[in-house]
Amino acid sequence: MKALVLFSGGLDSSTCLALACDKYGADEVLALSVYYGQKHDKEIKASKKIAAHYGVEYMTLDLARIFEDSDCTLLKGADGDIPKESYAEQLTQSEGKPVSTYVPFRNGLFLASAASIALSRGCEVIYYGAHSDDAAGNAYPDCSEDFNKAMNDAVFIGSGEQLRIEAPFVRLTKADVVKKGIELKVPFELTWSCYEGGDKPCGVCGTCRDRIAAFKANGLTDPLMEGE
């Protein structure tokens, strides 16, 4: 196995998976999906279908216990509702602190788990799909370029220089990621990004808003929103 892709079943990580398969071949790619206590399992279901589409080995990991005391609004145990405002509006309310859908150090934990598994399987690289829109205004500090650099250093040094992190979209916008995905023929109709677990995306949570705008910037309609 050459590459491990941290894989949520969303738009960004599906494009990451496509990139890794393009470079290493599907036989050398392991897709890892992590359940962390979300209010629904739509992402896990989506990730399973997309992994099958690409024919890669697929693994799930349940880390929900780690977040059982978190008050992040994405999680089952939380009191608050998932916000319906854009990230820009949410950041005004949070006064520069991470937004209420920030899962504490989630990406750090996912990358560290991925590193332990990747080393056990002999992989040389971890792909992950962080992009600059999520890091903007410190909404998700664990998506920033600085975080990624520090985490890559930690993985490279801590593994005895056997493993590195590739974050191909860390300087790109979500619109750029959609563009890349279209080139690579990513099956966007199979992906799931919405924070809610409805039959259709809610269209108003932060990630729905960003996703719709990213397709629009490419002159397209999000395939999940067609007919809405």
Next chain:
Amino acid sequence: MKALVLFSGGLDSSTCLALACDKYGADEVLALSVYYGQKHDKEIKASKKIAAHYGVEYMTLDLARIFEDSDCTLLKGADGDIPKESYAEQLTQSEGKPVSTYVPFRNGLFLASAASIALSRGCEVIYYGAHSDDAAGNAYPDCSEDFNKAMNDAVFIGSGEQLRIEAPFVRLTKADVVKKGIELKVPFELTWSCYEGGDKPCGVCGTCRDRIAAFKANGLTDPLMEGE
């Protein structure tokens, strides 16, 4: 809660726990012990007793699934035996690569898990007991000062500057840690360091050898080896 201590029940992390209790008071300290698939559970049993000694809140986490494909000799699923040579001898055999008891990116994973839990509980600091002897010769690259710096950056940035790592022994030897522990009256007789799960420490695995030498450097006998 102010401080989370990554706590194995060994000599180093027990001294870390003593330091954290000294600084913050036992009521503000959470001790986290992680099971990761070791061949025995002596460390977990020891950690429970020491946490009770200090009267701190105690939490265990089972991450064994993450290491199920690892061939690390400490783990249940591995074929190889735990080496009986010193780390210096092991490093000659491994040709500068991590030793066979290196658990892939273990400390990175533990620190990341600790970060997610610490943020959920409102802690401002994670204590962990890495020291320079373990990092020497790259035996355990995830104990080095460079690794610690990168991981601290990742945690600080990725948490939106809410959390940091304190590794008070990262430039100290194990003998220095024993000295510090004696000052703080750490109940060393309750700790467990040996990689084997016998009634008494084996005395010949890497960590036993280091521990015995660290007590000897302080003019003492390891309390677990008395009468041997």
